[in-house]
Amino acid sequence: RKEVEQDPGPFNVPEGATVAFNCTYSNSASQSFFWYRQDCRKEPKLLMSVYSSGNEDGRFTAQLNRASQYISLLIRDSKLSDSATYLCAFREGGFKTIFGAGTRLFVKA
């Protein structure tokens, strides 16, 4: 099983839609979880960290399910500017961060 797996998409959604991505991880010792956003031909940038209790930042909600070993990202009221690739990432406790290959999202008018 891969260390981290994401549905590559692409997800094509209309503006205003709600879309959700999942990311599964294989190492149960993983301690920190993140969602990064990567625009085309740009570097990844942190979107949000994922806390055990779940967390929300505006239209974005992240959840962690340790029992099933996955994290999720929910985007409400999608905007055209949300079109990007979303990378999940986790850290096992050392200095190494493992990244998923990303889920591509296209929001269309």
Next chain:
Amino acid sequence: SAVISQKPSRDICQRGTSLTIQCQVDSQVTMMFWYRQQPGQSLTLIATANQGSEATYESGFVIDKFPISRPNLTFSTLTVSNMSPEDSSIYLCSVEDPTGTSSTDTQYFGPGTRLTVL
């Protein structure tokens, strides 16, 4: 946050040659990371570079192929040696929150170097 610059931003190289990529950070950081991202693939960690010690390489990456320098706390270089077309990729340097105030191990990335090997 950290502001990271990389040079060159892109290059096209002949097979068998070497390219050195520079990474400059606007503040002092203990650890710098070098990643590779091939089209449609995840970020793959090449090595971790600490100032004053040899870099630590991940499985599948060796010092002879990817020598790294870390002369001070704001600068690092990655060399891609004896290049082949399989080395065509985006190479990114990364640092953790240099202020030390983040409790979430946030990583910041440079803009990347897009390498094409013919």
